Each structure stands twice: as structure tokens, then as C-alpha cells.
Amino acid sequence: MNSTMKTKVVIAGGGTAGWLTAYTLVTRLGGLLDITLVESDQIGTVGVGEATIPTLRTFHRLIGIDEQEFMQATQATFKLGIMFDNWGQQGDSYVHSFGEIGQRSWMVEFHEFWMEAQAQGFGGSLEDYCLELKAAKANKFATQVGKKALNFAYHMDATAYAQYLRQKSEAAGVKRIEGRIDGVQLDSDSGNISQLILDDGAQIGGDVFIDCTGFRALLIGEHLGVEFEDWSHWLAADRAIAVQTQATESPPPYTRSIAHPAGWQWRIPLQSRVGNGIVYSSRYLSDDEALHTLTSNLTGQPTSEPRQLGFKTGRRHKSWHKNCIAIGLSSGFLEPLESTSIHLVTTALLRLMKLFPFAGKSVLLAERFNQETQLELETIRDFVILHYHLTQRDDSQFWRDYRNMPVPESLSHRMAIFSENAYVWPDDVALFRVDSWVQVMMGQGLMPAQHHGASRMLNADGLKQQLMALKHMNDKILAQLPSHADFIQQYCPAPNG
Ligand SMILES: Cc1cc2nc3c(=O)[nH]c(=O)nc-3n(C[C@H](O)[C@H](O)[C@H](O)COP(=O)(O)OP(=O)(O)OC[C@H]3O[C@@H](n4cnc5c(N)ncnc54)[C@H](O)[C@@H]3O)c2cc1C
Structure with a gap:
């Protein structure tokens, strides 16, 4: 890599992880990088991921996101914690709040x-x-009363969030290419990715490739062969069904997590609607039973068709391998019980910015990145x-x-x-x-x-x-x-x- 030239970063995938990566890199390191994002409307995004934790506020400040503008753009509400119903015993309820006790x-x-x-x-x-x-x-x-600032996070529309970030990223200079990635060319000496091959034959070359292709893990998994460590023996859930409903009450400032006989249901209040879903394990519950449980426990009229999602719980053995860094669902997934996935995207980005391989030598940087990622996911x-x-x-x-x-x-x-x-x-x-x-x-x-x-x-x-x-x-x-x-x-x- 010539030190006077910009490092070419190619981001594969344009979900929350892809666009958050694009906007973060362009705002914090933009002068040093030439950033291209490739995404495919045909494939689409996972389209869920609507509850967050307070660390997102600090991260947004770091990349210059205005809270009010962001909240208006994403129908966001405030979140002070999660109410867990029926978890200890049926009929009980407690709140895991973001506040300090005493x-x-x-x-x-x-x-x-x-x-x-x-x-x-x-x-x-x-x-x-x-x-x-x-x-x-x-x-x-309220965000603050007198000198007392509350500790809070957000509920937001996931699709609107990715669109909001896309618009800001493109305005800041990120190039977007619409197309399906059909192949990857590897450098025969180093084993690094040298280019992505799109369905129309276009070739997108780069120095650093960020895999934000979601569960598919197209670059890190399919093409670089980094294996997945399966944690389903500890966390059995492997499916979810999501559906949106009309709001029937003013939005409460917390996420609801309601345990059922075989799984649990989320309720995430936005300004205009409610996001609902059931997380379950196919070992214990059929898809039909799960759908029935979910639809029997909705509080408003559905405004979307129920959407089925499959997933694997676990992590990639390495999130950074060769010149490819996996961020988002491609690097691992833990079910959304504590709303931690978007947080993991932000911490991966903080690590990437600190360890960015400007000099081209990345083995030790990758090792450090992978150790920190592993510890975080295990926690x-x-x-x-x-x-x-x-x-x-x-x-x-x-x-x-x-x-x-x-x-x-x-x-x-x-x-x-x-x-x-x-x-x-x-x-x-x-x-x-x-x-x-x-x-x-x-x-x-x-x-x-x-x-x-x-x-x-x-x-x-x-x-x-x-x-x-x-x-x-x-x-x-x-x-x-x-x-x-x-x-x-x-x-x-x-x-x-
Ligand atoms: C049921 C469920 C509930 C969740 N709830 C929460 C939550 O409450 N809070 C939270 O923080 N997180 C949650 N998450 C996780 C959250 O949704 C993700 O972390 C977040 O959306 C980031 O996803 P992603 O961008 O990695 O993947 P995706 O949204 O899947 O995006 C992948 C991108 O890659 C592109 N792509 C894939 N293959 C190709 C190809 N061949 N060519 C071109 N483009 C391609 C797609 O088009 C898309 O743009 C939840 C996840 C699930 C499954």
C-alpha cells in the first residue's frame, strides 16, 4: 500500500452493520480512505434490530449523529430498560433497567x-x-431533570435507521454499488481478497474488505473458510418470527420480554407502531405453534405479514482474517434478549478504527481484534x-x-x-x-x-x-x-x- 494513497475499503452488505460501518469510517477516517459499499436489493436486509442499549448514544456522539434528527428519522422512542415477564416463574415480572441502584x-x-x-x-x-x-x-x-441525567437507549425502526445512515454516508462521500456479489478473487500469494465479482461481471478491488453480509458471512465464511463456533448447546433458540402491529397505547419507555412455555416474545414500542417477535428453538416448538403463540399475544392489529427468520447462535473463530473484517451478523450472533447486536457492531468499529491496518501488516492487529471480540461475545x-x-x-x-x-x-x-x-x-x-x-x-x-x-x-x-x-x-x-x-x-x- 502506498502511504500517500488512500486505503481502498470495500464494504460488502448494506444492512445496519454495513451502513453504520460506512458512516463511521467516512466521518472519522474519511480523509484517509476511499470507501465503496456493495449491497443487493434482491437479497435485502434482516430488517429487525430495533432495541438498543445506552452505549449507542456515546457512539452516535462520536460520529456526530444528532439525537433529535436521528429519532425523528427512525420513529424512535426512549428505552430505560427491559421488563422481563414470566422468566423466574410464570406470573412474575422484573425490570433490568439502565439506571444505577442507590x-x-x-x-x-x-x-x-x-x-x-x-x-x-x-x-x-x-x-x-x-x-x-x-x-x-x-x-x-426526560433526558435530564436539573442536574440528574437519566441513562437511556432507544427503540427505532431498523429499516429507517439503515436508510438514514445510507443517506448521510452517501452525502459524506461513500460510493454505493447496487449488485449481487457472486464471487471473490483471492491473491494467490497472500490469500487476501483482491476483488469482489458482481453478478454483472463488475470487479470491485480493494485493500481492506469488510464483511457485513449478515448471517451468510459471504466473505469471511464462504470464501475465506473461517469456521463458526456453535453455541446452540447453551442457547437453543434458532428461529424467530417478526410482525409489526398498530400501537394501542402510548409507547412505554422500555422493551418487553415475555417468556412463553418454549421461547419468548419481544414487544418494542416505536412512535408509530409496535415491533413484535417470538424467539424460539425448533427443537422444542414448531413454526406453526410459534406463530400461534405470537399472534395470540399481540396487543394491536398486525400491519405486516409475519416474517420467519432462522439463525445460528455462536461466533466466527476469527472476525478478522487476512484483509477481511467481519462486522455484524457475519461475525456472530447472540439472540436479542439483551439487545446487544448493534452494540457489538459499534464496539467492532471502535476496535477497527484503533487497529486499522494502514501499514498493510495486519497479523498482530487481527490477533488483538479477535481476542477482544471473543471476550466480549463470551461475556x-x-x-x-x-x-x-x-x-x-x-x-x-x-x-x-x-x-x-x-x-x-x-x-x-x-x-x-x-x-x-x-x-x-x-x-x-x-x-x-x-x-x-x-x-x-x-x-x-x-x-x-x-x-x-x-x-x-x-x-x-x-x-x-x-x-x-x-x-x-x-x-x-x-x-x-x-x-x-x-x-x-x-x-x-x-x-x-
Ligand atoms: C430476530 C432478531 C432480532 C433482533 N433484534 C435485535 C435488537 O433488538 N437489537 C439489536 O441490537 N440487534 C438485534 N438483532 C440483530 C440486528 O438485526 C443486526 O445486528 C443488525 O441488523 C445488523 O445486521 P447486518 O447488517 O449484519 O445484516 P443484514 O441486515 O442481514 O444485512 C446484510 C446485507 O448484506 C447484503 N448481502 C448479503 N449477501 C449479499 C450478496 N451476495 N451480494 C450483495 N449484498 C449482499 C444484503 O443485501 C444486506 O444489505 C436481531 C436479530 C434477529 C435475527
Whole structure:
């Protein structure tokens, strides 16, 4: 690669991953790169992926996306967490919120002070100490009240998001080519990809190829032969059916995840409609049964035909191989229980920008990229498995199998320490904080036998007063929050919202 020439980047695929890659690279490294994206309308995109986590806000700021403009363009609503129904037991419900519970302290976590209060007969519910959680349940929202900024993410229309990013990318100089990639030419010495061959015979040459072709993994899997590590023994789901419905109520600021006898259903509220879907395993449920379960649990009239999607849970052994980097579904997939896939696209992009192979030598950079990717996926895998494994449900073979299955050592270790001592630590990739693990573990019925002794160093009155003060502070802010619908109306109303 000549150092005075721009590096030629070819992105294969124009779903969320492809266009987010294009826009990120053109805004952050555009002066150094010549970027082309190839996509095929014939093939289309996966067209789901509508719930996000708060890291997307930071990422959007980094690439200069205006929040209000983005929300209007994608019919977006705010998301303060996920409400899980029927996961621990049928009929129960808890929220995994994005907020902080209580107050941080360096030695003893807040839930341990709360457990001490419970042991002494006061303290109320742990939920009382998390503003975002209370706001979610009260259907209230604002980005900020006084000095208190809420921690939130978005629900958005996935197709509109890719279109929005496409329009911005093309305006910023990304070249788009419509066409089906039918083949790939490899350099016989290095094994690198030298060009993509399209159905009309056109050849698209480049220095770096980004595989954003979705589950098909056309470049990294089909042509470079990087194998897939299958995790379906831990996460059995391999299918989903998605359908859109009319909204029947003002949008709540949270995603709903409703567990069924063999799978679970999502409900994602947008300004103009609701996205629904069922995630299930073909080992336990037929497609007809899944469709019936989904359609029997919709709250509004369908506005689209149900769409069937198949997937494999797991990861590519390497996301970066030779001069090809897989981003998005081509690099791996974990079912959408904690809405982490778009997040994984953004972290892959952050890594790629830091490790970009400008000098052409990429073996060590790729190794580093692959190690970080693996750790991140394994962390999310453990967190998703936790939801299934930690259940008391006994009403179907599906739940019985999940309850009894062996889980990864990293997860069983975490659950054992919590169960005995209430100790929790943030995960290795700083994604799920202490509060996330606590909310899911306690939410699904795992109450620790003991908690840290230092929580008893405060006398009962002192502890009571501190808890009351925190609760009152949340109640005061909650009273000032507008309804979620009113906030959207004044902040980011979509044209057809
Ligand atoms: C059921 C389900 C629910 C999900 N829910 C969430 C969620 O709530 N939150 C979240 O963060 N993520 C979610 N995801 C994941 C999310 O949808 C994806 O991470 C995201 O859409 C990125 O997909 P992609 O761009 O990698 O692939 P795709 O959208 O499949 O795009 C692939 C692109 O490659 C192109 N292509 C493929 N083959 C060729 C070819 N031969 N020639 C030319 N072009 C080609 C296609 O035309 C398309 O443009 C969900 C996924 C599933 C399956």
C-alpha cells in the first residue's frame, strides 16, 4: 500500500452493520480512505434490530449523529430498560433497567446495604432506589431533570435507521454499488481478497474488505473458510418470527420480554407502531405453534405479514482474517434478549478504527481484534444464558432443560459467589455493570445467603435515614418527569408518529 494513497475499503452488505460501518469510517477516517459499499436489493436486509442499549448514544456522539434528527428519522422512542415477564416463574415480572441502584460505594455494593436493611425489617423494594426503573414503570421520561441525567437507549425502526445512515454516508462521500456479489478473487500469494465479482461481471478491488453480509458471512465464511463456533448447546433458540402491529397505547419507555412455555416474545414500542417477535428453538416448538403463540399475544392489529427468520447462535473463530473484517451478523450472533447486536457492531468499529491496518501488516492487529471480540461475545453469552438457566419454571421440557443444563464455568462461578456472599463485579468488557447482574439475578429469584459484614457498621437508624433520603430524592425527580409520550412530542416527534 502506498502511504500517500488512500486505503481502498470495500464494504460488502448494506444492512445496519454495513451502513453504520460506512458512516463511521467516512466521518472519522474519511480523509484517509476511499470507501465503496456493495449491497443487493434482491437479497435485502434482516430488517429487525430495533432495541438498543445506552452505549449507542456515546457512539452516535462520536460520529456526530444528532439525537433529535436521528429519532425523528427512525420513529424512535426512549428505552430505560427491559421488563422481563414470566422468566423466574410464570406470573412474575422484573425490570433490568439502565439506571444505577442507590449509591455507589467502593467496598460494599448498594444491594448489600439493602439486604442488611431487609434483615432488620425495613428498606422496601430494591426497585425504589433506581430512578430509571421507577420512571419506566410510571411511563415517564426526560433526558435530564436539573442536574440528574437519566441513562437511556432507544427503540427505532431498523429499516429507517439503515436508510438514514445510507443517506448521510452517501452525502459524506461513500460510493454505493447496487449488485449481487457472486464471487471473490483471492491473491494467490497472500490469500487476501483482491476483488469482489458482481453478478454483472463488475470487479470491485480493494485493500481492506469488510464483511457485513449478515448471517451468510459471504466473505469471511464462504470464501475465506473461517469456521463458526456453535453455541446452540447453551442457547437453543434458532428461529424467530417478526410482525409489526398498530400501537394501542402510548409507547412505554422500555422493551418487553415475555417468556412463553418454549421461547419468548419481544414487544418494542416505536412512535408509530409496535415491533413484535417470538424467539424460539425448533427443537422444542414448531413454526406453526410459534406463530400461534405470537399472534395470540399481540396487543394491536398486525400491519405486516409475519416474517420467519432462522439463525445460528455462536461466533466466527476469527472476525478478522487476512484483509477481511467481519462486522455484524457475519461475525456472530447472540439472540436479542439483551439487545446487544448493534452494540457489538459499534464496539467492532471502535476496535477497527484503533487497529486499522494502514501499514498493510495486519497479523498482530487481527490477533488483538479477535481476542477482544471473543471476550466480549463470551461475556454477553454468559449474561444471556443466565436468564434462561436461572429459572424456577417447571412447566415445559424447554425450561426444565435450561434449569438443568451445565453452564460455562465463568457463569457458574459468578452465580456461586453471588449465591453465597452477594458479591458481584462488573464484567471484563465493562458492558454489564454490577447493577445489571444484580437486577437479573435477584429478579429471577437468586437471593444471596449472606452479604458483606461492613453493611452492619452503620447503625439501624443511620441506614434507615440514608435509604429514606435516596428514595425521597428519586420520588422528587419522578414527580417532575413528563410522560414519555409528552416528552417525545416536544423533543423528537416523527412526521408520521
Ligand atoms: C430476530 C432478531 C432480532 C433482533 N433484534 C435485535 C435488537 O433488538 N437489537 C439489536 O441490537 N440487534 C438485534 N438483532 C440483530 C440486528 O438485526 C443486526 O445486528 C443488525 O441488523 C445488523 O445486521 P447486518 O447488517 O449484519 O445484516 P443484514 O441486515 O442481514 O444485512 C446484510 C446485507 O448484506 C447484503 N448481502 C448479503 N449477501 C449479499 C450478496 N451476495 N451480494 C450483495 N449484498 C449482499 C444484503 O443485501 C444486506 O444489505 C436481531 C436479530 C434477529 C435475527
